[in-house]
Amino acid sequence: MTFWKPVAALAAAAAMSVSPAFADHHKSAKQKSDIVDTAIAAGSFNTLVVAVQAAGLEATLRSEGPFTVFAPTDDAFAKLPEGTVETLLKPENKDKLVSILTYHVIPGAVMSSDIAGKTLDVKTVEGSTASVDATDGVKIDGASVIQADIKTSNGVIHVIDAVIMP
Template sequence: MTVFAFALAPVTAAKADHYAKAPSVDIVDTAVAAGSFKTLTAAVQAAGLEATLRSAGPFTVFAPTDEAFAKLPAGTVETLLKPENKDQLVSILTYHVLSGKVYSKSLAGKQIEVATVQGTTVSVDGTDGVKVDNANVVKADIKTSNGVIHVIDTVLMP
């Protein structure tokens, strides 16, 4: 789970804020710089999805925080990160990703089903804030060079 911590230099809060606003930084580096997605970035690397999320995209990522992962039953994250569970991990992570850039303003006032990269749909309710399945979007529209990140408070399960 700490591969990114070893591979990347520490980032100050000022740099993290800069990355969140700078369109030249991709989804992965934006998540790493924020500091609240350590579990997500470790899972992305374990699933072999880092190169994809660094590619041109564009992608929309519903990014669960470390606190969201902590809500899962004890041992769930550790189990998912095992090599023998890679297919399940890929399925869960790609359920958090949409093809293209989807900003919160395009979801406002709507209740829709949206296709995920995983191949199924996720329910989006934009009638009172934005909710994705059972997760609340707690910070929306973080622009990156290859898409947009919406921070969510719960891990989505396909």
């Protein structure tokens, strides 16, 4: 599938470009990594990391926060129609990419236990409202949280199985 060739090349380039930064941000075993370093270390968010870098959001997601990030996996990005990621990564589509990525972020650190049993609408960093249903697991705009409460130094990551759109 042609989707993976450009993404794999971009992911490899991103890995090379972030390796020195990762070394500089090396934490002792007792310190938590920030959202970006945690995503890089996990190895299943290569597309997300490349997109964050292309959108110019890396510094923000390394800042103090706190942020709650609903992080789509590489498999979630692969479910998008062929060519979508490549199109979004083009410089002329940066505003659209920023909009999509910031829709996956809410201010503050929200743990799954904070919302268990509730349905609510949350304001995203993008500015729109997303629907969260935590009555049976956790879903945001229909995407399921497949791993919750990954604590980082500047917030929390909840892994989701789909890319959500504003």
